[in-house]
Amino acid sequence: xxxxxxxxxxxxxxxxxxxxxxxxxxxxxxxxxxxxxxxxxxxxxxxxxxxxxxxxxxxxxxxxxxxxxxxxxxxxxxxxxxxxxxxxxxxxxxxxxxxxxxxxxxxxxxxxxxxxxxxxxxxxxxxxxxxxxxxxxxxxxxxxxxxxxxxxxxxxxxxxxxxxxxxxxxxxxxxxxxxxxxxxxxxxxxxxxxxxxxxxxxxxxxxxxxxxxxxxxxxxxxxxxxxxxxxxxxxxxxxxxxxxxxxxxxxxxxxxxxxxxxxxxxxxxxxxxxxxxxxxxxxxxxxxxxxxxxxxxxxxxxxxxxxxxxxxxxxxxxxxxxxxxxxxxxxxxxxxxxxxxxxxxxxxxxxxxxxxxxxxxxxxxx
Numbered sequence: 001x002x003x004x005x006x007x008x009x010x011x012x013x014x015x016x017x018x019x020x021x022x023x024x025x026x027x028x029x030x031x032x033x034x035x036x037x038x039x040x041x042x043x044x045x046x047x048x049x050x051x052x053x054x055x056x057x058x059x060x061x062x063x064x065x066x067x068x069x070x071x072x073x074x075x076x077x078x079x080x081x082x083x084x085x086x087x088x089x090x091x092x093x094x095x096x097x098x099x100x101x102x103x104x105x106x107x108x109x110x111x112x113x114x115x116x117x118x119x120x121x122x123x124x125x126x127x128x129x130x131x132x133x134x135x136x137x138x139x140x141x142x143x144x145x146x147x148x149x150x151x152x153x154x155x156x157x158x159x160x161x162x163x164x165x166x167x168x169x170x171x172x173x174x175x176x177x178x179x180x181x182x183x184x185x186x187x188x189x190x191x192x193x194x195x196x197x198x199x200x201x202x203x204x205x206x207x208x209x210x211x212x213x214x215x216x217x218x219x220x221x222x223x224x225x226x227x228x229x230x231x232x233x234x235x236x237x238x239x240x241x242x243x244x245x246x247x248x249x250x251x252x253x254x255x256x257x258x259x260x261x262x263x264x265x266x267x268x269x270x271x272x273x274x275x276x277x278x279x280x281x282x283x284x285x286x287x288x289x290x291x292x293x294x295x296x297x298x299x300x301x302x303x304x305x306x307x308x309x310x311x312x313x314x315x316x317x318x319x320x321x322x323x324x325x326x327x328x329x330x331x332x333x334x335x336x337x338x339x340x341x342x343x344x345x346x347x348x349x350x351x352x353x354x355x356x357x358x359x360x361x362x363x364x365x366x
Contacts, residue, residue, distance in 0.1 A: 004321065300312070
């Protein structure tokens with residue numbers, strides 16, 4: 001927001017000084033029309049995919065002023081041309097900026113031929129400004145490309161980390177399943193056979209020790225079955241498993257996660273599908289923060305609403321004038337939440353990208 005106001009005030013002040021310098025009793029309407037047209041074109045720049053055309057229109061708009069008052073000379077339009085050059089430096093890619101420099105240079109030379117205020121020394125200074133602007137634009141673009149490459153590599157690194165984690169988890173689960181099967185096939189069968197033999201002996205010889213031994217064997221068999229079931233359980237359910245995934249995601253993405261968990265959330269019972277949905281939502285919020293945020297901090301809040309359903313909010317700062325579209329990631333999250341009878345929404349408010357939603361708890365899903 002601060003950057004917007006700096007640009008807005010600079011543009012308005014320079015344009016107002018130019019208009020004031022050219023305004024007259026007979027030319028008030030035309031000068032104000034130029035003022036309105038310039039501001040309209042300037043504020044359309046963030047909305048277009050081809051800003052080069054609008055920058056050219058801005059330059060042509062300034063050339064209307066000398067036609068309105070042919071007997072007047074002013075240096076303010078030259079300042080506006082320099083300001084347009086600086087603004088284009090940060091918006092245009094190198095290929096378009098090269099074309100823009102030639103258009104801008106031709107307009108400045110034409111302006112210098114119309115105004116007596118310029119000199120050869122000023123022309124050399126202007127050429128130096130063009131060389132400097134070209135180098136700055138190229139460096140900015142290269143820095144932007146390196147940042148994109150870094151984010152791509154970081155994303156691939158996180159994918160590899162997740163694949164390694166899933167492979168390790170699958171191997172661990174396979175080993176646990178093998179151990180459980182071995183216990184069931186060896187110890188479980190032998191204890192069952194022991195109980196049957198003790199039962200037969202108890203029928204033949206009515207001795208109290210046989211009943212006690214049979215009870216001990218039955219308890220051992222029951223404990224063995226519980227151990228087998230525990231080994232076959234893949235993961236512990238509930239919100240605690242989501243916290244483990246979030247902790248790993250935070251360490252992999254190098255982003256500061258401001259996590260707030262309200263009363264009752266930790267004891268909430270979640271299905272595996274709900275755990276995955278929550279994890280993917282936090283992952284999407286961190287991905288948006290890495291791509292579009294100035295800071296590396298994401299604020300996440302989990303809470304239970306009045307009817308006992310789980311609500312969540314994830315927000316992070318974004319660049320001024322940042323707009324988002326419902327891409328594949330957000331659309332997938334919305335569809336996944338609707339499949340669970342939940343709610344999902346994403347929007348921008350006060351330079352913050354906010355993702356929020358609600359998940360019905362497992363006991364409430366019909």
